[in-house]
Amino acid sequence: MTGVREVGDTAPTETTRDTAEPTAARGGEKTARGGRGWLEKGSLSRFVLTRLLLFPPTVVGAGLFTFLLVKIIPGGPAYAKLGEEATPEAIARIERQLGLDRPLPEQFLAWLGGALTGDFGESFQTGTAVSGTIAAALPVTLELVVIAIIGTVLVAIPLGVYAGKRAHLPSGRWIRSASGLGLAVPDFFAALVLITIFSVWLNLLPRLGYTPLTEDPVANVYHLILPALPLILGGSAIVMRQVGAAMADAMSSDYVRTARAMGISERTVTWRYAFRAVLPTILNVVGLLALGQLGATLILEEIFVLPGLGRTLVNAIGQLDYPVVLGVVLVYVCIALVVNLIVDLLAGLVNPAIRRGTS
Amino acid sequence: MAIARLGSHEDARDSSCSSSPSLLEVDDLEVSIGGTQLLSEVSLTMRAGELVGLVGESGSGKTLTGLSLLGLLPPTAAVTGRIWFEGVDLIAADQSRLRDVRGRAISMIFQEPRASLHPARPLGKQITDVIHAHEQVPAADARRRAVDMLGMVGLPDPRRVMDSYIHELSGGMCQRAMIAMALVCGPRLLVADEPTTALDVTIQAQMIALLRRLASELDLSVLLITHNLGVVVDLCSRIVTMYCGQVVNDDSTSQLLDEPQHPYPSALLRASDISFDSPDDWSGISGAPASPARPPRGCRFHPRCPHAQERCAENAPPLEPGRHGGRTRCLRSDELTLQGVSR
Numbered sequence: 001m002t003g004v005r006e007v008g009d010t011a012p013t014e015t016t017r018d019t020a021e022p023t024a025a026r027g028g029e030k031t032a033r034g035g036r037g038w039l040e041k042g043s044l045s046r047f048v049l050t051r052l053l054l055f056p057p058t059v060v061g062a063g064l065f066t067f068l069l070v071k072i073i074p075g076g077p078a079y080a081k082l083g084e085e086a087t088p089e090a091i092a093r094i095e096r097q098l099g100l101d102r103p104l105p106e107q108f109l110a111w112l113g114g115a116l117t118g119d120f121g122e123s124f125q126t127g128t129a130v131s132g133t134i135a136a137a138l139p140v141t142l143e144l145v146v147i148a149i150i151g152t153v154l155v156a157i158p159l160g161v162y163a164g165k166r167a168h169l170p171s172g173r174w175i176r177s178a179s180g181l182g183l184a185v186p187d188f189f190a191a192l193v194l195i196t197i198f199s200v201w202l203n204l205l206p207r208l209g210y211t212p213l214t215e216d217p218v219a220n221v222y223h224l225i226l227p228a229l230p231l232i233l234g235g236s237a238i239v240m241r242q243v244g245a246a247m248a249d250a251m252s253s254d255y256v257r258t259a260r261a262m263g264i265s266e267r268t269v270t271w272r273y274a275f276r277a278v279l280p281t282i283l284n285v286v287g288l289l290a291l292g293q294l295g296a297t298l299i300l301e302e303i304f305v306l307p308g309l310g311r312t313l314v315n316a317i318g319q320l321d322y323p324v325v326l327g328v329v330l331v332y333v334c335i336a337l338v339v340n341l342i343v344d345l346l347a348g349l350v351n352p353a354i355r356r357g358t359s
Numbered sequence: 360m361a362i363a364r365l366g367s368h369e370d371a372r373d374s375s376c377s378s379s380p381s382l383l384e385v386d387d388l389e390v391s392i393g394g395t396q397l398l399s400e401v402s403l404t405m406r407a408g409e410l411v412g413l414v415g416e417s418g419s420g421k422t423l424t425g426l427s428l429l430g431l432l433p434p435t436a437a438v439t440g441r442i443w444f445e446g447v448d449l450i451a452a453d454q455s456r457l458r459d460v461r462g463r464a465i466s467m468i469f470q471e472p473r474a475s476l477h478p479a480r481p482l483g484k485q486i487t488d489v490i491h492a493h494e495q496v497p498a499a500d501a502r503r504r505a506v507d508m509l510g511m512v513g514l515p516d517p518r519r520v521m522d523s524y525i526h527e528l529s530g531g532m533c534q535r536a537m538i539a540m541a542l543v544c545g546p547r548l549l550v551a552d553e554p555t556t557a558l559d560v561t562i563q564a565q566m567i568a569l570l571r572r573l574a575s576e577l578d579l580s581v582l583l584i585t586h587n588l589g590v591v592v593d594l595c596s597r598i599v600t601m602y603c604g605q606v607v608n609d610d611s612t613s614q615l616l617d618e619p620q621h622p623y624p625s626a627l628l629r630a631s632d633i634s635f636d637s638p639d640d641w642s643g644i645s646g647a648p649a650s651p652a653r654p655p656r657g658c659r660f661h662p663r664c665p666h667a668q669e670r671c672a673e674n675a676p677p678l679e680p681g682r683h684g685g686r687t688r689c690l691r692s693d694e695l696t697l698q699g700v701s702r
Contacts, residue, residue: 168434254474261429261469262489262540263462272488273477352479352524 044348044355051341062333063115063326067108070322076100077124077320098124111326120327125319130327133312138331140210140308141297147224148231148293153286155232156239161275163240164247176244182237187296190230191303198226208305227304231293239285246281250274280347287343291336381443382407382547382580383428388440388450390420390427395652398423398604401440402678405580407547410571412591412612413584414627415601416648421584424601425550428582429467430457445547463493466541470553472533476525476540483509483521486540493544508539511576513569531562535569542577549574552584567594588631592616597685600624603659604651606678610685617699620681621689622664625697658690666695 040046078094079086095101099110114121120130159175166172199207205226211219250256251274259269298310305311309328316324348354383405390398398420405411413421426432428442430449442449444464449457461467469475477485486505490496496504502521509517512535525533534554541549551570555563571594574581585591591598591612598615600608600623608621619625626644646663649655655662661671671690681687689695 254469254471255477257431258467258469258475258537258540259477259485259488261431261461261467262492263458263460263544264488264492265458268488268492272480276479277477350479352481353526356524356527 044345047348048341048345051344055337058337059330059333060112063112063330064108066326066329067111067322070317070320070325071104073317073320075320077322080318080320081124111323115326115330120330121323123316123324124321125316125324130323133324134309134327134331137307137309137312137328139213140306141294141301141310143213143220144224144227144231144297144300144306144308145290145293147221147228148235149286149290151228151232152235152239152289156236157243157282159236160240160243161247161270163244164274164278165251165270167244167248167251172244172248175240179237179240179244182233183241185234187230187234188299188303190233191227191300194226194229195303198229210306224306227300227306230300231296234296235289235293238289239282242285243278243282246278247274250277253277279350283343283346283350287339290339294332294335380407381405382409382445383582384441384443385424385428386441386443388424388427388438388442390423390432390436390438392433392436396604397651398427399651399654400678401601401604401606403599403606403609405548405582408574408578408580409597410574410581410583410595412595412598413582413601414586414588414591414598414624416586416627418648418650419601420604420651421586421601422552425467425552425582425584428548428550429461429465430454431461431467459493462489462541462546463544464546465548465550466544466546467550467552468534468537468541468554470556472530472537472557473525476533476537478525481522481524482528482536486521486536486543489540489543505539505543508543509536512536512539512542512573513565514539530558531565534558534562534566538569538573542573542579545577546579548580548582550582550584553586554583555585555587555590563590564593570594588628598624600627603649603654605659605688606686607660607688608681608685609678610681610683610687614683614685615699618683619697619699620683620685620687620692620695622666622695622697623660625699626663626665628700629698658688666691 076091076095077098077100078091081094082090092101099107102110111121118131120134122129123133163172163175163179166175195207198205206223207226210223213220251270253274255277256269256273259273260266264273297308298314300306301308301310302314309331312324313328315321316328381404383403385401385403388398388401389396401420401424403411403413413424415421423432427438428444428449430452432438438450440450444460447456447460449460452460476482483502483505486508487498487501490501490504494501506517506521509520514520514532514535520528520532520536525536528536538549538554549570554570555566558566567590570581570583573579581594583591583595595612597609597611599606600621602623608615608619608624610620610624614620615624616628619628630643644663649659649662655672657670657672657674658664658667658676661667664671668691674690676688676690678686678688679692682693
């Protein structure tokens, strides 16, 4: 037994009493530094590996589900291409060309086989490779979401901490009410209002257009500010509410009372004690928000005419362009899996019990 | 019997009439939170190095009194009265002054050591945070002092405890670490709020022994807040009893055990004195504790008091010097001879 042993206190009056704790302490004791080994049950590495192993079945399942979903949509790509007046012969010809006359399982397996090697087929409409379309559109959407998340974190966390510390004061309640308003306004409406203010009235920000990051980074970010603003507003409302409530809880917790009782400064108490305890909540909220904002880009890219994944997907659904729809959805699924993994990983890293595997 | 009582009576007077100056003087403290009065006419004094117990049922205002000493009441609290500590009125002090007092002049430890320490900050950091809050010292010096303090509170391998989180230690070890945190900047007074309640009985005795040793080695005064009379009798030379937001009795431990001067501590003592030879002989206190928000007229204890007379329901007794020393809040204290617990 190399674990901790409580040593008896030295004062003579204590010696008779002090014999009991060694046994008690040993019982509840765990080696502090020991932790668990690589891939041992409960370790972080094992957790990550399990999650990575679940990726392929999740992706295949999502692909199958989407495949069946697009097949349910009435009409077909041939109609979408030729119009309603097309003769049955022309339709049949096109369907044969696209391979849509083959049995469903065969179609799915052919697509899956290609997808697993990075080949998502060609667009029914344009004939160009889907992987190329995705490669061009993905950076636009990712950039939009990343700017939105950074903006949200910069706005919502200081406000949430402020509101949480003043939960019982009018200023804290005002912030909460404002965030309620932010929650109630839909993205597209906020977008229209912001366009009117910043683009039409003030003429500060461009209404439309996109410049790739590689061409002109300044113009690129400049064009993405206005589309990101509605996401930042809506996202801040959510994050601020959660951070505010969690901070208010943490500030009235027993460990904060202890820190205060020892004279630790209010700033240290706020950031190193209360905020530190709220960190896992923030990570989870921001992770969920990132996925929500990925979904919201569908509408915003449409409003701001951005050549991103969302607009690509909306157009492809309208034209029943199966390969594009399937390819884009698959990319969304992969992003969601990766974001969730990162959030869980970070949550594990900020929790000492999980990090050291001594829980 | 009469001679024995006389002897202890003189002991009590000796300890209460000592000439050393008072360290803490609480004068007519009143606290209300959100418009509800929870403490009224609370007064008590402590001398340097004195170990005083503060007892009473749940809701009697013990913890609130302790928190008042550090100015740790919720923001909605309204406080009047005086709390003199080493010549400074803590009620009139502003926040930065209070922050300076906390940890350096008065510290407080709490029950539930696990909930009262941060779960995701190494214990050593929580201790050095206190040092850095009060002194400009290099990080290495602060760390060395924290290690020394952890050793002083009886934790073996203090260096390892420094880097441990609370989930890696037992409850007793966490309580010791919290005591180290409280004492690392050398306060003169430690307010210990139920420090043993959440611990195993075997560890309770060790905590009391530890507090006794630290008090004598560091010349520390301890205000022990507890409802456990056994613990308080073990450690404290004087016991202040609270009921319904008031101090009702303040006596030396020996006087209180031999012959309480107030019916409430007398009832408390007999309620906690269960004899295994005759367990049916146990007597509790009838009725429920009165709420300080709606105190009974007259003496606040009279509805539950076995010695109450009509006048007890009419006139509120003041806290006055007792017949056998100390102070007591009872209209009939001069005529009652109450039963203590024979040792």
